[in-house]
Amino acid sequence: MADKFEFQTEVNDLLNLMIHSLYSNKEIFLRELISNASDALDKLNYLSLTDEAYKAISYTPRIDLKFDKDKKTLTISDNGIGMSKDELISNLGTIARSGTKGFLNSLSGDAKKDSSLIGQFGVGFYSAFMVANRIEVVSKKALENEAFKWSSDAKSYEIESVTKDTQGTSITLFLNDDEFCDEWRIENIIKKYSNHIPYPIFMDKSEYVPPKEGEKEGTYESKNTQINKASALWRMSKSTIKADEYNDFYKQISHDSTDPLLHIHTKAEGKIEYSTLFYVPATEPFDLFRVDYQSGVKLYVKRVFITDDAKELLPPFLRFVRGVTDVEDLPLNVSREILQENAIMRSVKEQSVKKILSELGKLKESDREKYIKFYTLFGKVLKEGLYGFGNDKEQILDLVLFKSSKRDGLISLKEYKEAMSADQKSIYYISGNKESMLRNSPLLESFKAKGIEVLLMDEEIDTIVMPMVNEFDKTPFKSISHSDIDDEIKSDEKADESKVAKTLVKMREILKDDVKDVRLSSRLSESAAVLIYDKNDPDFAMQGILKQMGQSDLPKIKPILEINANHEIFAKLEQNELMVNDISRLLLDMAKINEGMDIENPGEFSKILTKIMIKAI
Numbered sequence: 001m002a003d004k005f006e007f008q009t010e011v012n013d014l015l016n017l018m019i020h021s022l023y024s025n026k027e028i029f030l031r032e033l034i035s036n037a038s039d040a041l042d043k044l045n046y047l048s049l050t051d052e053a054y055k056a057i058s059y060t061p062r063i064d065l066k067f068d069k070d071k072k073t074l075t076i077s078d079n080g081i082g083m084s085k086d087e088l089i090s091n092l093g094t095i096a097r098s099g100t101k102g103f104l105n106s107l108s109g110d111a112k113k114d115s116s117l118i119g120q121f122g123v124g125f126y127s128a129f130m131v132a133n134r135i136e137v138v139s140k141k142a143l144e145n146e147a148f149k150w151s152s153d154a155k156s157y158e159i160e161s162v163t164k165d166t167q168g169t170s171i172t173l174f175l176n177d178d179e180f181c182d183e184w185r186i187e188n189i190i191k192k193y194s195n196h197i198p199y200p201i202f203m204d205k206s207e208y209v210p211p212k213e214g215e216k217e218g219t220y221e222s223k224n225t226q227i228n229k230a231s232a233l234w235r236m237s238k239s240t241i242k243a244d245e246y247n248d249f250y251k252q253i254s255h256d257s258t259d260p261l262l263h264i265h266t267k268a269e270g271k272i273e274y275s276t277l278f279y280v281p282a283t284e285p286f287d288l289f290r291v292d293y294q295s296g297v298k299l300y301v302k303r304v305f306i307t308d309d310a311k312e313l314l315p316p317f318l319r320f321v322r323g324v325t326d327v328e329d330l331p332l333n334v335s336r337e338i339l340q341e342n343a344i345m346r347s348v349k350e351q352s353v354k355k356i357l358s359e360l361g362k363l364k365e366s367d368r369e370k371y372i373k374f375y376t377l378f379g380k381v382l383k384e385g386l387y388g389f390g391n392d393k394e395q396i397l398d399l400v401l402f403k404s405s406k407r408d409g410l411i412s413l414k415e416y417k418e419a420m421s422a423d424q425k426s427i428y429y430i431s432g433n434k435e436s437m438l439r440n441s442p443l444l445e446s447f448k449a450k451g452i453e454v455l456l457m458d459e460e461i462d463t464i465v466m467p468m469v470n471e472f473d474k475t476p477f478k479s480i481s482h483s484d485i486d487d488e489i490k491s492d493e494k495a496d497e498s499k500v501a502k503t504l505v506k507m508r509e510i511l512k513d514d515v516k517d518v519r520l521s522s523r524l525s526e527s528a529a530v531l532i533y534d535k536n537d538p539d540f541a542m543q544g545i546l547k548q549m550g551q552s553d554l555p556k557i558k559p560i561l562e563i564n565a566n567h568e569i570f571a572k573l574e575q576n577e578l579m580v581n582d583i584s585r586l587l588l589d590m591a592k593i594n595e596g597m598d599i600e601n602p603g604e605f606s607k608i609l610t611k612i613m614i615k616a617i
């Protein structure tokens with residue numbers, strides 16, 4: 001008797017999408033099923049090497065494909081770990097991963113793009129419903145006696161008890177049409193996506209047998225043949241691997257259907273022996289900015305798969321990297337603690353980071369267009385490495401790019417320095433979250449007048465990390481929204497305090513609750529006033545970030561209002577005391593607006609402005 005089950009709502013939504021919307025690139029279903037079979041073999045392989053109970057299982061790991069042209073079925077079998085009844089229910093009836101909602105929301109309606117997301121979101125198995133109207137999964141978990149059959153028409157599913165001799169899983173697809181009932185087509189898909197999974201894939205292939213003596217014509221015989229290479233690509237010598245093979249292996253491990261931007265293959269044979277094969281994707285992994293992102297690097301020890309959940313293998317600022325780390329001198333039953341504390345692992349990690357960063361540096365020099373593509377995708381993540389006291393800051397500073405007040409596009413810090421005049425002492429930057437606002441900030445006036453370049457840091461991460469970066473190549477960074485200012489950018493025309501003495505005293509009094517001080521500015525040439533921050537105070541952009549991070553009890557940080565004594569408005573104000581009150585308030589609010597801040601009392605602002613407009617007409 002079969003028990004009937006309903007799918008979890010999200011699975012229903014997903015299946016509807018699979019069947020009705022995601023039509024292109026259907027062939028990836030096979031990659032997904034083979035990859036699951038390979039994972040199941042990995043799990044059993046690992047247990048049989050590390051767990052006494054499993055050592056007794058005698059098996060040669062393999063995956064078998066069979067199709068029946070008449071019945072239009074394709075069967076994918078493995079002799080891996082298998083699934084119990086409960087596992088069939090939870091693995092093939094629900095979607096455990098929290099990312100799925102994100103998947104459903106992120107679908108663009110562009111079938112090609114959407115189907116490339118399928119694997120990324122861990123909904124691989126369900127993709128088989130793109131090509132099949134019915135699926136049967138027969139599975140027997142290793143060391144258990146019972147086997148079960150899960151079957152579904154994509155609307156609901158049934159589970160019943162069956163017999164099966166060996167452990168493992170056999171998945172039969174009842175295909176919608178003949179497309180995937182074709183030996184040649186299947187072989188090509190396997191070669192394309194699954195050539196380098198570490199286990200052999202077998203299939204019956206008809207082979208031409210030449211005529212024997214006395215016979216006129218040859219015949220075709222069906223022969224069970226291994227159709228993939230089953231060699232761990234990362235262990236092979238670089239010179240024997242073709243670009244296509246690197247790309248295809250990437251697609252298999254990442255479930256991404258776009259070629260990667262870069263691969264970095266290393267075989268270290270010194271004191272510590274290991275192989276790494278890393279890839280920089282050309283698309284953004286869906287969970288790149290999720291706290292619960294999945295590690296993209298699989299750990300192997302002596303070719304035995306250990307885990308794909310080891311975030312320790314690379315630091316978070318390289319979490320976009322996909323690939324494999326295979327270490328020789330570690331025990332197979334390496335635990336999480338070992339991963340974190342083991343000297344070998346630490347050294348492999350350090351060297352991997354150095355290697356990845358240096359290859360990115362080479363790319364920056366050799367192919368700027370490609371590098372910009374990389375940087376646009378992952379620059380923000382890379383910059384996270386500038387936070388704190390990491391060892392890699394210098395290398396990362398060589399890689400970061402910024403917008404500039406003087407040039408189009410993105411420039412590196414080296415390029416900034418090369419254009420500096422001999423007497424410029426600092427690398428100047430302004431940070432905030434809107435490029436247009438930064439470009440038009442009054443704070444840039446004297447820099448523009450003197451032809452000094454300022455980096456425009458308009459990403460949130462800049463505001464967070466830049467205060468933690470002191471210098472680049474011995475040149476200090478200086479935020480231009482702070483009060484300490486180098487002599488070289490001070491205005492040439494020395495402001496004459498006596499011209500505005502009365503106004504200054506009054507403004508200080510009027511605005512004393514809102515600003516720390518009202519001062520003469522030596523950085524303005526056009527605007528009447530600007531807000532800056534004391535050297536050690538967080539600026540406006542930083543305050544915003546602190547609030548976002550939950551620091552709601554921040555004390556009120558008062559800015560400093562700097563005024564341009566040479567501005568006509570102050571000459572007039574000295575003669576017209578009655579207006580000082582209104583104009584002071586307006587100047588403060590205007591300076592706030594220029595920085596993208598909210599003004600405290602918009603009603604009051606409008607009233608004063610209206611009053612002045614009436615006077616002006």
Ligand SMILES: Nc1ncnc2c1ncn2[C@@H]1O[C@H](COP(=O)(O)OP(=O)(O)OP(=O)(O)O)[C@@H](O)[C@H]1O
Pocket residue numbers: 032036037040078080081082083091092119120121122123124125126168169255
């Ligand atoms: N051949 C198999 N043998 C054993 N377990 C399997 C097999 N196929 C699928 N499973 C189980 O079903 C789960 C769901 O598979 P599915 O392909 O939907 O997602 P996934 O493999 O977890 O994610 P991803 O596609 O990102 O690798 C797997 O995690 C695995 O536990």
